[in-house]
Amino acid sequence: MSPGFRLAYGTNGLTDLRLDDALALLADLGYRGVALTLDHMHLDPLAPDLARRTEAVAARLDRLGLAVAVETGARYVLDPRRKHSPSLLDPDPEARGRRIAMLTDAVRVAADLGATALHCFSGHRPEETPEEVAWSRLADSFAPLLDAASGAGVPLAVEPEPGHLLGDLAGFHRLRRRLDSPEALRLTLDIGHCRCLEPAPVADCVTEAGPWLAHVQIEDMRRGVHEHLPFGTGEIDFPPVLAALAGTGYTGLVSVELPRHSHAGPQLAAESIQFLEAALTDTRMSSRSEVP
Template identity: 30%
Template sequence: MVRLAFSTNAYTRFTLTDAVRRIADHGYDGVELLADSPHAFLPEFDEDDRTRLQETIETTGLSVSNVNANTAMGYYDDAPDTSFFAPTIISDSETERSRRVTYTKRAIDLAGAVGAPAVCVATGRPEPGNPPEQAREQLMNSLHDILDHADSVGVDVGIEFEPELLIECTEEVLELLDVVNRDALGVNLDVGHAAVYGEDPAESIRQCAGHITGVHIEDIVGGRRGKHYHRIPGDGDLNFEAIFRALDDIGYDGFATLELYTYPDAPDRAARRALDALERYTA
């Protein structure tokens, strides 16, 4: 049975521990941790921070669905939009790429400490002067380094595909998994990303059966080929009955995590409405 979680990335106006408490108060079974500023920017997230987080998770009784390491914006004071995922694991700069690999390893350590089954990471966009063929080689090298560490900790790594990134659709992520051929590598499947790319999210789920480390849930206006803006379920055009039926059909029994970072001014309202819209599919 699929369980519902909520990501702290909607609660960026609150501390990480306050975000966890609020998500628990709304009745979710799980919480996803934002491994970035302003919550757990890993170069600055020290042992005291980790202890407070562990105590809060234990007190609330929540499970940690995933550690979200898709971004590392804490490295920048004022990052431009084009650097949203930078530094990335495909950066042409060896220094930047190494920094991001190390960052992802720290996210894996955090996941191990809080009992999360997986960490998600995005590939980022190929940079000017770094053609896709070269970026793919850099991706492979980065992933093997990351996965060696994941194996030692016992945490999976889910690639989150997204339109305009190096890995942007179901076919590409499954091809990557086949080429890398590591048990710890899977897919963090964002149903909205599949829809925006032009895929049927339910079919994407079925194609990824056996490889899903986690699921991100949000609504999209326009459904397939819609606008990439995360909305509360029910405010867009995605067919959540079909999505949850597909998850049941493949025997997925992990978390479906609401990722509604687009509601920083009203995260409690977003959390309440999302749970009201989706809990029927997990009963």
């Protein structure tokens, strides 16, 4: 079995490196893609000359042979004091508009880079905001983003994030149904999150998510604890998960997500691809042994 997906690494785990150096590192290690988080140190979406800087990154990716997905989970890119604020759920329409504007710019960046997907998430439900009001606000916020993504031909891949309004696979389907299942609305699946909080086994979550996948993040994790861990330090058995992912026919990026480990980014990037390639080998051997 040769999976169609490509191994990648997230730049949010390489924030101590310049972007050019991070991309060169990943290519040298054998990664075939990168999940690029737009942040002040890596293709700042709020700094001047975004189009020109995006063009330079596109050329760099092309020279290195790296595919790219664009991620928008930077902690303090819009507000230096409040993590992930403002969000698509902010009670202040003007504040929500700032997030929508940044994500709309990110759609253009993704299109100019030829990205496989644009990642985003809902944000936390604000205090004293009723749940139904929050879901309505989220759907309204997604409408212009879906228009932009459809026009640019970029899948808008929302991530269920523990603790957020849209926090699990059921939440993704709730939003999808509320928006009448638009083609541009796709799913970012974080493998560790499945172990953290989904009731089904991780491999079953992958199979269930298959029809909507546009981006995949991967790391180890433990049940009930939202902490992104290096491979082999959590509870996930990866060969069955990778086999399930290959079985969906997914052809996008599978990106290592270790945002709290930048201090050891180069070492962990090297160890991670070695781990995943070994797990893929185990997956192939298991597949062959099952053939009568």
